[in-house]
Amino acid sequence: MKQSTTTDAVLVSAYIKGDESALCDLIKRHKQRIYSFIYSKVFDRDVTEDIFQDTFIKVIKTLKKGGYNEEGKFLPWVMRIAHNLVIDHFRKNNRMPKFENNNDFNIFSVLSDNSLNIEKRMIKGQVENDVRRLIEELPEDQKQVLVMRMYKDMSFKEISEQTGVSINTALGRMRYALINLRKVIEKHNIVLTN
Numbered sequence: 001m002k003q004s005t006t007t008d009a010v011l012v013s014a015y016i017k018g019d020e021s022a023l024c025d026l027i028k029r030h031k032q033r034i035y036s037f038i039y040s041k042v043f044d045r046d047v048t049e050d051i052f053q054d055t056f057i058k059v060i061k062t063l064k065k066g067g068y069n070e071e072g073k074f075l076p077w078v079m080r081i082a083h084n085l086v087i088d089h090f091r092k093n094n095r096m097p098k099f100e101n102n103n104d105f106n107i108f109s110v111l112s113d114n115s116l117n118i119e120k121r122m123i124k125g126q127v128e129n130d131v132r133r134l135i136e137e138l139p140e141d142q143k144q145v146l147v148m149r150m151y152k153d154m155s156f157k158e159i160s161e162q163t164g165v166s167i168n169t170a171l172g173r174m175r176y177a178l179i180n181l182r183k184v185i186e187k188h189n190i191v192l193t194n
Contacts, residue, residue, distance in 0.1 A: 008074035016063055023063075027056060030075055034082055041086045051089060055082045079122050137184045142177035145170055 006025070014022035034055065039048040058081050062068050070077040135143055144163065148154045154162070159170045 009071060012063065012068065012074055016066070016068075023060070026074065030078065033075065034078060037079060038082050038086060042089065047089065051082065051085050054085050058085070076122055080126070083123060083126070134181060134184045138177055138180050142173050142180060145173040146177040146181070149174055 008026060008029075011022040011026050011029075015026070031052075035048060035052050038051045038055075039045070042048055042051065055078060059078055068077070135146060138146065141163075145159055148159045148162070149156070156167050156170045156174070160167045163170065165173075
């Protein structure tokens with residue numbers, strides 16, 4: 001079987017069964033994408049090299065422990081590991097990239113990039129999942145207005161009609177939803193502001 005036609009899943013399975021060369025094939029196949037992704041975040045070749053190596057050390061440990069269950073999704077899984085190690089790097093160096101805060105806090109501004117490459121799409125998906133989990137912690141009435149406004153793109157007039165409250169009440173709930181979302185984010189120690 002040619003290496004180019006061998007799927008990641010087959011190579012992962014071969015490596016888990018003891019074929020060390022399968023891991024070399026996986027690294028060769030994905031090195032450029034993963035390396036470029038890391039470099040695009042840290043802009044330093046030495047740091048990129050370190051994080052790249054740490055990523056594959058973690059991959060090897062997880063595979064050897066039998067902790068890999070992302071069938072057919074090897075690259076996104078490795079990218080997630082690399083992404084988390086990049087974040088760890090910034091945390092260790094107190095250089096976490098931060099979102100600007102102009103009193104109108106809007107976490108959704110991070111989610112609105114249309115020209116996304118695969119790495120950005122993965123990160124966007126992760127951020128969206130994190131935001132959805134945070135939204136779940138809001139009071140029901142605030143969560144309802146926020147979801148209608150941000151995910152269903154409804155106007156405050158439409159929200160008012162559907163929920164049976166005044167436009168001012170809907171606006172107030174949205175405002176409190178954003179204030180409380182910020183508190184939830186701070187509670188979870190997510191860095192958003194300078």
